[in-house]
Amino acid sequence: MYSIWDKVDTSAHIYKIFLRLLTIHLQ
Structure with missing residues (x-):
């Protein structure tokens, strides 16, 4: 059942x- x-x-x-990818990108 959904x-x-x-x-x-x-x-x-x-x-x-x-959020993790965004954080890595901003570092």
Whole structure:
């Protein structure tokens, strides 16, 4: 069964990766 929390968790994971890449790029 599809859960909204699955989407939230995926979005949070992508956001963390994006934030990490942005941090590396700015250094």
